[in-house]
Amino acid sequence: MSELMSELMPVLLALTILVGGVGLAAVMTWWERRLLGFWQDRLGPNRLGPFGIGQVAADMIKLLFKDDWVPPFADKVVFIFAPTAIVVAMMMGFAVVPFAPNTYIIDVNIGLLFFLGMTSLAVYSVLLGGLASNNKYALLGGLRSAAQMVSYEVFMGLSLMGIVMMTGSFSLVDIVQAQTNVWFCFSQVLGLLVFVVAGIAESHRLPFDLPEAEHELTAGFHTEYGGMKFAMFMLGEYLGLILIACMITTLFFGGWLGPAFIGHWLPPFVWFSLKVFLVICFFVLLRAAIPRPRYDQLMSLGWKVMLPITLVNLLVTGAILLWMEGA
Amino acid sequence: MLEITLFYIAATVALVATILAMTRANAIHALIYLIVSLLAVAVIFYLIGAPFAAALEIVIYAGAIMVLFVFVIMMLNLGEKGDAREKQWLSPAVWAGPALLAVVLFAELLYVISSANGPVSTGVVSAKQVGLSLFGPYVLAVEIASMLLLAGLVGSFHLGRRYLDRNTPEEEKSQRGAE
Numbered sequence: 051m052s053e054l055m056s057e058l059m060p061v062l063l064a065l066t067i068l069v070g071g072v073g074l075a076a077v078m079t080w081w082e083r084r085l086l087g088f089w090q091d092r093l094g095p096n097r098l099g100p101f102g103i104g105q106v107a108a109d110m111i112k113l114l115f116k117d118d119w120v121p122p123f124a125d126k127v128v129f130i131f132a133p134t135a136i137v138v139a140m141m142m143g144f145a146v147v148p149f150a151p152n153t154y155i156i157d158v159n160i161g162l163l164f165f166l167g168m169t170s171l172a173v174y175s176v177l178l179g180g181l182a183s184n185n186k187y188a189l190l191g192g193l194r195s196a197a198q199m200v201s202y203e204v205f206m207g208l209s210l211m212g213i214v215m216m217t218g219s220f221s222l223v224d225i226v227q228a229q230t231n232v233w234f235c236f237s238q239v240l241g242l243l244v245f246v247v248a249g250i251a252e253s254h255r256l257p258f259d260l261p262e263a264e265h266e267l268t269a270g271f272h273t274e275y276g277g278m279k280f281a282m283f284m285l286g287e288y289l290g291l292i293l294i295a296c297m298i299t300t301l302f303f304g305g306w307l308g309p310a311f312i313g314h315w316l317p318p319f320v321w322f323s324l325k326v327f328l329v330i331c332f333f334v335l336l337r338a339a340i341p342r343p344r345y346d347q348l349m350s351l352g353w354k355v356m357l358p359i360t361l362v363n364l365l366v367t368g369a370i371l372l373w374m375e376g377a
Numbered sequence: 378m379l380e381i382t383l384f385y386i387a388a389t390v391a392l393v394a395t396i397l398a399m400t401r402a403n404a405i406h407a408l409i410y411l412i413v414s415l416l417a418v419a420v421i422f423y424l425i426g427a428p429f430a431a432a433l434e435i436v437i438y439a440g441a442i443m444v445l446f447v448f449v450i451m452m453l454n455l456g457e458k459g460d461a462r463e464k465q466w467l468s469p470a471v472w473a474g475p476a477l478l479a480v481v482l483f484a485e486l487l488y489v490i491s492s493a494n495g496p497v498s499t500g501v502v503s504a505k506q507v508g509l510s511l512f513g514p515y516v517l518a519v520e521i522a523s524m525l526l527l528a529g530l531v532g533s534f535h536l537g538r539r540y541l542d543r544n545t546p547e548e549e550k551s552q553r554g555a556e
Contacts, residue, residue, distance in 0.1 A: 193452070
């Protein structure tokens with residue numbers, strides 16, 4: 051019986067993530083607008099239902115019943131394929147996230163690399179969407195996203211290598227267990243800084259949403275999209291946000307562990323969700339507070355500031371580890 | 378048994394995707410098939426006990442290099458004119474030479490595989506083992522590869538600089554006018 055349970059557990063968890071992820075992404079659209087409203091001294095959607103939560107249902111109905119239109123000048127197959135890529139890739143990324151001890155779909159020794167691989171595959175969605183639309187604004191959005199994501203991927207991966215060095219494993223479960231005494235947000239401050247910035251750039255959210263900068267590119271790569279296909283892009287973006295928040299929690303804030311000085315008096319999953327929620331709120335705060343940079347500013351921030359910081363972090367971490375091993 | 382089945386599925390996908398990648402006239406469609414083929418190869422790597430190679434196949438080939446390929450295709454923006462030209466080039470006569478060479482190679486490959494004994498899998502190769510062999514016996518190859526990359530980096534930087542410093546035709550005209 052227990053064997054059957056342990057066999058079924060990943061399947062059940064996968065289904066829960068599938069349903070929960072979509073539901074959470076939908077609620078996020080409302081929560082983000084309310085929070086933005088709160089921080090920007092306005093109301094946000096507050097009319098439908100208690101606190102305006104009915105807005106989620108209203109938006110979904112609107113998107114579901116909209117005419118599912120493909121522009122006649124678009125590359126039809128690629129146009130339809132593009133929005134699915136980001137949702138599939140982001141959903142796959144959740145496979146390696148450890149939500150609590152023994153609550154994960156797979157724990158492989160390449161977990162971290164698997165996550166990086168899935169986020170890099172998500173790029174195709176934006177890229178192909180922009181290309182297949184056959185529209186100059188969409189094309190420009192796609193080009194920008196390609197350059198932005200390929201650049202930020204480089205130090206997104208490198209910023210995590212300090213953690214891998216300290217843990218000695220790519221497995222996310224091992225990484226969480228290595229933080230029992232000290233979270234990596236203290237010992238890997240530079241890594242955290244770079245990973246947060248790169249994470250926002252990878253999920254192309256404000257302030258780094260240059261692929262869809264509305265005042266210069268109408269809506270960037272999804273200019274030609276509407277209805278369900280547009281909803282898929284949005285779903286992918288919010289799933290990406292949740293996934294990045296999960297990864298920041300797992301990698302830098304001790305995952306399911308409570309803070310060492312308070313103890314672990316809450317259930318592990320509650321600790322995990324609480325931290326993910328706070329990280330998501332922090333992302334919304336960034337969106338509310340920081341204006342969008344110019345495109346060349348984004349690129350030079352990446353290559354001239356972020357990359358050197360990452361390399362210094364890598365060198366210092368390596369040196370300290372070697373020194374401690376020798377002592 | 379399950380692994381063998383998965384292997385054959387992944388291998389079939391890889392072969393079909395690669396053939397389609399070669400025969401498509403539309404460059405973007407060909408690239409998408411190539412990406413699928415790379416992902417299938419990653420699955421094969423994982424199944425024969427090389428998870429690290431599988432992850433790198435996805436992160437580097439499918440996730441980064443192919444993105445740059447798509448990027449270049451986007452910059453060129455060939456459109457339907459490009460498709461038509463490509464269709465012309467892909468006439469049946471063109472296939473004869475490469476097909477002949479491929480048949481020779483295939484025969485050789487069959488001979489080699491038939492003389493090898495059994496499946497190749499010899500346990501799982503961990504990331505640590507890959508790292509140790511890269512910085513142990515193969516350190517020279519790693520250094521040479523890094524020098525090659527550095528040369529590429531310096532070269533592209535140089536080209537980019539020259540392009541920035543060069544005067545545009547309008548500027549040259551105005552300079553000549555000033556003289």
